[in-house]
Amino acid sequence: MKIRLDNVVKEFETFRAVHGVSLDIDSGELVALLGPSGSGKTTILRMVAGLEYADAGAIYFGDENATDIPVRERGVGFVFQHYALFPHMTVGENIAFGMKVSKIKRSPQAIAARVKELLDLVQLSGLKDRFPGQISGGQRQRVALARALAVDPRVLLLDEPFGALDANVRRDLRRWLRKIHDELGITTLFVTHDQEEALDLADRVVILNKGKIVQEGTPEAVCRSPADAFVMNFLGDANRLDADIRGGKAHVDGIAFEADGIADGSGQILFRPADVTWREDGQGIAASIVRVIDRPDSRRVLAMTRSGQAVEFDTAPEFPHRRGDAGFLDIRRPRVYAAA
Numbered sequence: 265m266k267i268r269l270d271n272v273v274k275e276f277e278t279f280r281a282v283h284g285v286s287l288d289i290d291s292g293e294l295v296a297l298l299g300p301s302g303s304g305k306t307t308i309l310r311m312v313a314g315l316e317y318a319d320a321g322a323i324y325f326g327d328e329n330a331t332d333i334p335v336r337e338r339g340v341g342f343v344f345q346h347y348a349l350f351p352h353m354t355v356g357e358n359i360a361f362g363m364k365v366s367k368i369k370r371s372p373q374a375i376a377a378r379v380k381e382l383l384d385l386v387q388l389s390g391l392k393d394r395f396p397g398q399i400s401g402g403q404r405q406r407v408a409l410a411r412a413l414a415v416d417p418r419v420l421l422l423d424e425p426f427g428a429l430d431a432n433v434r435r436d437l438r439r440w441l442r443k444i445h446d447e448l449g450i451t452t453l454f455v456t457h458d459q460e461e462a463l464d465l466a467d468r469v470v471i472l473n474k475g476k477i478v479q480e481g482t483p484e485a486v487c488r489s490p491a492d493a494f495v496m497n498f499l500g501d502a503n504r505l506d507a508d509i510r511g512g513k514a515h516v517d518g519i520a521f522e523a524d525g526i527a528d529g530s531g532q533i534l535f536r537p538a539d540v541t542w543r544e545d546g547q548g549i550a551a552s553i554v555r556v557i558d559r560p561d562s563r564r565v566l567a568m569t570r571s572g573q574a575v576e577f578d579t580a581p582e583f584p585h586r587r588g589d590a591g592f593l594d595i596r597r598p599r600v601y602a603a604a
């Protein structure tokens with residue numbers, strides 16, 4: 265099922281949480297809405313679900329305008345971070361619940377067969393008779409997904425479904441979710457504020473800031489060509505140096521970087537800590553080392569340029585330099601932006 269958001273607006277009293285968002289999600293696509301807290305991700309998801317009404321704009325499911333269709337008739341399945349399972353029902357009963365109350369009547373045998381099929385799918389076959397209090401958090405979220413899938417939704421909506429789990433479980437579950445998505449091919453919209461989760465899982469990432477889409481594209485596209493300084497910063501560690509832009513060049517501490525098409529004035533260059541090489545041969549921005557921090561597989565070095573701007577970079581664990589050593593920062597893949 266294709267989903268289309270056409271200039272959707274949502275206001276809470278005087279506060280505009282979603283500013284005219286337009287988005288096309290292809291049938292079978294897994295799209296992540298990624299953004300900082302308060303950027304409007306959940307509000308957009310709730311409007312797609314029908315739990316919240318849009319103040320302006322329209323939401324289409326296929327060719328049908330679904331804007332005014334009530335939640336129960338939209339054919340959506342949800343998994344939320346805190347969408348608790350019914351504690352007094354077993355895992356099997358939780359999964360069966362939606363089928364029992366659905367308008368589509370199924371025989372008890374058909375429901376039992378579907379519960380078994382879903383338990384196999386989420387790899388929890390042995391836990392049918394346990395209660396939610398007797399299984400782990402990761403298992404509970406897998407049951408929640410099975411419950412959402414039980415009624416054959418046209419669209420799956422996931423709001424930080426793994427948000428409350430620890431990092432290793434999260435990583436396993438997102439690989440698992442991707443696999444299930446590939447098997448079932450249900451159009452899926454996934455909300456997260458975790459960059460790694462979005463990049464790992466999604467076909468396409470939609471990055472939001474203050475209720476607006478700032479960039480959308482494949483994980484590769486948003487990583488390799490961040491649209492602006494916000495996206496560059498939000499997707500990972502980034503160094504930022506003030507620059508003076510003149511005649512298509514960005515000048516920082518006497519070094520010039522390409523800045524084609526950027527108007528003269530103040531600007532900034534951003535680059536990743538992995539894209540810096542420390543040199544002693546005079547090539548790059550002059551700097552001195554302020555601190556060296558050990559990490560399991562690398563060293564993170566903090567340096568200060570002559571104009572007093574801080575830069576962090578990553579090196580091999582064997583990096584021999586220490587606090588106070590002078591050298592040069594050779595920067596690869598710098599991105600130049602006009603000052604915000």
Ligand SMILES: Nc1ncnc2c1ncn2[C@@H]1O[C@H](COP(=O)(O)OP(=O)(O)OP(=O)(O)O)[C@@H](O)[C@H]1O
Binds near residue numbers: 300
């Ligand atoms: N029912 C509401 N009443 C008033 N303001 C609301 C309501 N729901 C959300 N907001 C506001 O709308 C903005 C967007 O909220 P939303 O929950 O969509 O953000 P989010 O990107 O999902 O954030 P988070 O990652 O923290 O969940 C926030 O500023 C929030 O305070």
